[in-house]
Amino acid sequence: MSDNTKFDREFLRSALSLAAKSEVDHFLYICDTPIAPEDLRGKPARKKLVYAVTLEPLAQELLRKKLSALVIPAYDYSRTERVKVALVSALSQGAFKEGDLVLCMTGKVGRAPDTLMQMRIGGSLDDRLAIEGVKLGEEFNSQVVDALIQLALQIGQEGFEGHPIGTIITIGDHTSVLEKSRQLTINPFQGLSESERNVLDPKIRDAIKNFSVLDGAFVIREDGVVLSAGRYLSANDDTVKIPLGLGARHAASAGITSSTHCIALTVSQTSGAVRLFKGGNIVLELHQTARRT
């Protein structure tokens, strides 16, 4: 065993003993290589362990072993971004709750974890992530929101046929959003039955990805039914402030979320970053380190 591998193991063991402390509610392990069974055997931290992995079959295998696991997109984020994505996913699935202390362990994709971070749910990781703000109202279906965040990350990362694209996806309060917007192009989802245009269906998420090349926003109902694509959002609110450097697309998301009860996911064409707006403010910001071309 090289010195490095030995030290990685020591590091993991120390993290597991910290995770066992009564103050810690969950141990979030963001890595595609599960912890060796002998390192977990008899450890109190096992009960607190939640894996965040990028492979669905691996998550299924862990669940079969009675471990908790959630799936996060396989993109190349910085360590902090991976922690954010995993925390938001766990929160939206109800795995963590307000006030919980989560010990997060992560690293570069494909390498042994090298970073340990403690996160209090409801605190903030930086000024662009008040995890509390991500806690959405009861009207939102967490599976729908989670699927759309992952889709937005995918759009930001992959673009369309190698070209960067940006878009807006509004979720919820559809009556007001439709009232405060107008159709820019033909709505490609018109004519499909509700069951044929729900974002919980991977085929529909693929369709959204492709239609993101259209100008305008997608309007999605809380339960995931896509109502329209290509909407121009006309709700302007001069009182909302968006960070310098962001333009009309982000201002439109800020405006629509401040004047209705919807939330809006915005993918920046310029940077691929994904931002979640609520009440006119950015409550979550996810940056990607590299884009696929």
Ligand SMILES: Nc1ncnc2c1ncn2[C@@H]1O[C@H](COP(=O)(O)OP(=O)(O)OP(=O)(O)O)[C@@H](O)[C@H]1O
């Ligand atoms: N009110 C709106 N409703 C829907 N889409 C809009 C609206 N305003 C702008 N957009 C879309 O945003 C696109 C980019 O605008 P702009 O470059 O000003 O935005 P931005 O906030 O800087 O975002 P990006 O980082 O994606 O460039 C426009 O081409 C248009 O498709």
